[in-house]
Amino acid sequence: MHEIIEQLASTIREAAAQHTPLCIRGGGSKDFYGGPLRGETLGVSAYHGIIDYEPSELVMTARAGTSLVEIENTLRYKGQMLAFEPPHFGLHSTLGGCIATGLAGPRRAYTASVRDTVLGARLLDGKGDDLRFGGQVMKNVAGFDVSRLLAGSMGTLGVILELSLKVLPLPVAEATLRFEHAAAGAIALMNEWAGQPLPLSATAWHDGKLQVRLSGAAAAVSAAIKQLGGERVDDNAAQRYWQDIREQSALFFTSAKTLWRLSVKSTTPPLNLPGAQLLEWNGALRWLATDADAAAVRAAAQSGGGHATLFRGGDKALGVFHALPPALHAIEHKLKRAFDPAGIFNPGRLYPDF
Amino acid sequence: MNSVADSPQIDFTRQRKVVDALAAFLPEHALLYAREDVQPYECDGLSAYRQMPMVVVLPDTEAQVQRILQTCHALRVPVVARGAGTGLSGGALPPGDGVLLSLARFMRILDIDAAARSARLQPGVRNLAISEAASPYGLYYAPDPSSQIACSIGGNVAENSGGMHCLKYGLTVHNILKLRAYTIDGDLLEIGGDGLDSAGYDLLALMTGSEGLLAVITEVTVKLLPIPERAQCILAAFDDVGKAGQAVANIIAAGIIPAGLEMMDKITTGAVEPFVNAGYPLDAEAILLCESDGNDAEVAEEIERMKAVMRASGATEVRVSSSEAERYRFWAGRKAAFPAAGRVSPDYYCMDGTIPKRALPRVLKAITELSVKYGLRCMNVFHAGDGNLHPLILYDANQPGELQRTEQFGAEILKLSIDVGGTITGEHGVGVEKIDAMCMQFKPLELATFHAVKAAFDEHALLNPGKAVPTLHRCAEFGRMHVHAGQQKFPDLPRF
Incomplete structure (x- = not known):
């Protein structure tokens, strides 16, 4: 070596x-x-x-x-x-x-x-x-x-x-629950739950469906299942679901021509941009499949207190990562x-x- | 009334020049230079190191901070930022030829966003005040350095402060989102963001623990966490320190991440018990405090698992707190360990090495042998869960040779920490205290990289010069921290 x-x-x-x-x-x-x-x-x-x-x-x-x-x-x-x-x-x-x-x-x-x-x-x-x-x-x-x-x-x-x-x-135990919510409702719920001592380990929303994963001690997970309600997702299906989100093998990702990744404040309202969105991390991560202008996407990320990355596709010549303010750029x-x-x-x- | 200080160490011409430049925009109350006015700033929590600052400034606004930095930059005058001054490594030791920049007036909690679970703070906000302000929303700020009633969030960021719960909840670096900071040139940097990551290099991580060498922080946005429903603590006694060390490893190996996991040896429990009446078993060679938090069912389940591991690891006694009052009593002795050391011995010398946990039995045994070799008692208090040791060497500076023996003893412990794969400082910082020990831990090329990083922010090395990173020619001997009876500032603050 x-x-x-x-x-x-x-x-x-x-x-x-x-x-x-x-x-x-x-x-x-x-x-x-x-x-x-x-x-x-x-x-x-x-x-x-x-x-x-x-x-x-x-x-x-x-x-x-x-x-x-x-x-x-x-x-x-x-x-x-x-x-x-x-x-x-x-x-x-x-x-x-x-x-x-x-x-x-x-x-x-x-x-x-x-x-x-x-x-x-x-x-x-x-x-x-x-x-x-x-x-x-x-x-x-x-x-x-x-x-x-x-x-x-x-x-x-x-x-x-x-x-x-x-x-x-x-984690000793894991369970995934499914809920039906529009984006705004899902964002509100994810943030409300994140403010409570619940064993959350993943959240994802797309197309009216919110999926929530719980991980931890068996007692903590079963107490949270009772508290949150929703529909319990079969364990195998849940594992596939989270893997498809993580590896971007879910249809949302594979069908996206241009995929943006926006990191914003979790409570940011649903982005007012054309195209389809998939939310993770209590709403702090927004995946956006859109043909909207790069400038519009970056402006939306910035107004959410964050930044946007051109993740897949699109025109890389315009820059992939969010440009930094001059003083920060100079230091970097x-x-x-x-x-x-x-x-x-x-x-x-x-x-x-x- | 200010008058130019009558101090032999101060260069009056230089002082006059700097005072005049600063007086052009600072109100009178924000600019101190008379000897009696600047004296309170001559040291931080490590009072063995003292230096009268040439000038102290206490700005009220960011615009003033910016102009102070621009002015000092133009005049090539060093600037040392200071928060609450509770640091234990002399990081806020003032410059005798420069400006001490106190952020004590930046004390406002600017915003608590309960829905997004974050708080925007001025840097002088006390650590504990954050959790107090967040508690009506069922939220708190997790890092809890033991000086949390006094230390400020700006200093916490500068030192990457930990606390008792960092094994489970992380250090400062894991619990902040965003900073506003000014470079020595007066450029505003907004680092991090309201999301969970930011574009470009991770300057938020780089700034955390940078000991005031890179930029002056004027605002911090922290994450807030939901307050756990319940916490319960186990007190386990052992007839051998090695067994206690093994029990720590066994707890982690069992897949448990305790909310807190602390160890005290016999000499420590004996020293603290008279002060706190915690009910510690005084015949035990070591005790462990092991805490679980979460919801009711979760804590009950975890406490049972912890008890089983403690018994299997040879604990001679296992007690579980049955009330909040009892849980606080268990912790009271741990929190009183530093003050107790100051009461049972004229002087003590505190170390802050961190080691891999598997080396705990070996290091404990070596410390016991060193204690015999040097003829000095040593109290061992550890953040055992993350391997952060605070051996307190007890000595009397008035006894000829004891100080020197203590220094050698301490140097051997630091060397041992590095030899077993650890570090010279887990949470107290390098400051001036451990600047020489940095030479043991890093090669010259690595130190040169640190200097290059510093230069990317501060070309003329004006921010907190002489701290944290030694110059290559300085690399000569080990650093150390001495606390002489009555000399430590904030002697009643719990330290751990």
């Missing part, structure tokens, strides 16, 4: 000297996400394998090329899971890609985001230097939190080599240069200009 790091580091040093862009790639399952792929492919899935996993620590350390399937199977065998229920979007998705894109699934609003669970990281920066930040412990305030900064950075700061993540026990650009002075890692994947 040491030779792989040496090889990667020497490729990086050479690319930096020549100013050759590198396109960091694990399993390739998220090639569709973010700005266009540019530069020579730097494959990183050879650096794989779980390094350290002791269930009683609630911490797993693994190489970034480890497949998500292996990570999740290993955890499940010990009764644990990744807290953020990541989408795979393909058979070969890797841990590194999962963290670099920072994408989380249905459970995210009720447990943790990708970056919430990151405890430590080892990376090669743009000079090929081998650096470690954070660690393998839950509480650590030594130095700036560089390892969490990597989550969602789209590979633009460095080649992630290893990650330590906080993991959680699998300087951060990028701090890690990658030659600008070789995934240029254009996060922002058109770096």
Whole structure:
């Protein structure tokens, strides 16, 4: 494994000297996400394998090329899971890609985001230097939190080599309930329930139907079923349903020509935009299949206190991610240069200009 | 009346220049520089480190904060932001050649959005005041550092404060949504958003725990959580600290995430019991406090599972709180551990390492051996659930050689924390106190990266200089925290 790091580091040093862009790639399952792929492919899935996993620590350390399937199977065998229920979007998705894109699934609003669970990281920066930040412990305030900064950075700061993540026990019991509501009613209900001590672990609304997943101690789940009412969804059907939402294999997603992802305040009223919508995370996540103008979609996200991402399809030339105000953009650009002075890692994947 | 301070350390020409520049827009009451006026700001909760600030400013508005920063930037004057001043690592130690920027007047709760479960706060709002204001809506703010009656949310963000419930509910970084902050250039940054994530790099995570080195926070939006229906606490006694450590691992391995999981050793229970009458079993080598929260049925179920694990792990006694009064009594001793240390010993020295839980028995054993080796008592109080240790080395600075032995003892504990895969600081921050220990934990290239991150926000290194990240040539010896009898500010605040 040491030779792989040496090889990667020497490729990086050479690319930096020549100013050759590198396109960091694990399993390739998220090639569709973010700005266009540019530069020579730097494959990183050879650096794989779980390094350290002791269930009683609630911490797993693994190489970034480890497949998500292996990570999740290993955890499940010990009764644990990744807290953020990541989408795979393909058979070969890797841990590194999962963290670099920072994408989380249905459970995210009720447990943790990708970056919430990151405890430590080892990376090669743009000079090929081998650096470690954070660690393998839950509480650590030594130095700036560089390892969490990597989550969602789209590979633009460095080649992630290893990650330590906080993991959680699998819930003992799980149940899904279905309700009939229009969007506004569903948003109100999801937020009302989120303000009560209920074992919620996922919510999704689409086309008049609200589905709510409960996870936790058996006693907590059965008490919540009684309290909330609704129609109980068969366990197998429920599992398929949440998987289809997470992996975007539900008809709403597969039939969308242009798919936007809007992250907004959970109580934001239904978006007044053409097209179909699917809501998650108590209403804090809005999926929108629309041919509306990018500017209109971004304005709607901004008025909801958030931001919009052109997730699939559409015209990437106009920018995939929400543009930042100038002062923030300038700082992010300087951060990028701090890690990658030659600008070789995934240029254009996060922002058109770096 | 202000008059230029008569302090030998202050450069009066420089002071006059800075005061004049600030007086151009700050009202008289917001600008202090007379010795007697600035003295209250000479230290934070770590009073072993003191420095008279050259100038103290107490702005009332964001516009003033912005102009203060622009002015100091133009004059190349260092600025140190200060919240409630309860920090334990000297993070708010003032600059002798610069400006201490107190945010004490930013005390307003700007908005509570009960439906969206969030609160918008000025940075000087006390941690506990958030939960008090949210409670009519059945909501609370989860991170609860023990100084929560006094510490402020701005400082909590700067330090990424934890508390007793962070194993289950997370640290500050997990419980905030948005910040307004000003860079030293006076640029306003709106970081994060009202949704659960934001565009671009995760600057919200980077800002959290940055110890005032990157920007000055003027507003914080926090998440609020529903108050659990009920909480119940188990007190389990063990005849061996190793067994207690193993019980902690067994609880987690059983798939339980307790709302709180704390350990105290025999010397600690013996020290606190006379003050709090918690009814601790004083013959036990260690006790664990293990809390469950949730709805009635859930807590009942979880408490039974916790009891079974404690018994299987060799607990000699397992008590369950039967009332809120009893639950508070169980916790009272834990919360009184730091003040109790100050009462049973003239001085104590507090460590803040975090270690992987599996190393707990080994580290506890090593600390016991070090205690014998150095001839110094050590009280061990731990956030056991997340491996955050607070060994309190008891010593008497008036006894020749004791201070030096204490320093060596402490350095060995820090080194041990790193050796077993842990960190030098779990929640108190690096500040000035552990700046040298940073050199043990990070390689020069990693420290250089921290400096580059700092420079992306603050090119001339004017915000809180000399804190949190050591310069490479400084990397020489271990840092430490000394609390001399009567010197700690807020001596009655519970610390844990």
